[in-house]
Amino acid sequence: MRAAAAAIALVLAGCAGAPPVACAPGETSGEVAQLFFGRNIGDEVGVSEADFEAFLDAEVTPRFPEGLTQVPAAGRWRGGDGQVRREPSFLVVLASDGALDRRALGEVRDAYRRRFSQEAVLQLTTPVCMAF
Structure with missing residues (x-):
């Protein structure tokens, strides 16, 4: 039981910030965020390019x-109403050689939800190795 609690604590601690990853020579550890912005307002495309x-x-x-x-x-x-919807979207990828x-x-997600009447904006954040 204690081992399981310790394992859960380690996993949750990793979510608190991007832990450094072991990168190959010539690479730098960093972080990538992917933001998924739906374009529908109601049942129709409402956010133009x-x-x-x-x-x-x-x-x-x-x-x-x-x-x-x-x-x-x-x-x-699947929206809050339980219905599965297809929706044209935009994916924005942001990368940093730090956190x-x-x-x-959060401000970007909130601004999009307010401006375009969206239920949600998905954010995925991942530690990465980068090289230019």
């Missing part, structure tokens, strides 16, 4: 001026 570009310019780039990658995506997810600013990530 121009709307999203304006959102990136106003909300994301000022908080993460090092750069980002934007990828069109097609998602499926990403969690407060800024």
Whole structure:
């Protein structure tokens, strides 16, 4: 029982921040966040590419001026009402050679939810090895 509790504590401690990863020579440890932004408002596409570009310019780039990658995506997810929906989306990838600013990530998610009437914005954050 104590061993299981210790294992759970170690796993949860790893979620508190990006632990350094063992990188190969020439690589740097860092962190990547992927943010998934749905484009539907209600049952129809309501966030145009121009709307999203304006959102990136106003909300994301000022908080993460090092750069980002934007990828069109097609998602499926189960909403709070239990219905599975297909939805065109945008995936934004942010990388840092240190820990990403969690407060800024939350501000971006909140701004998108408010601006485009979204139920959620998915964020995945992962420690990585990077090389340029």
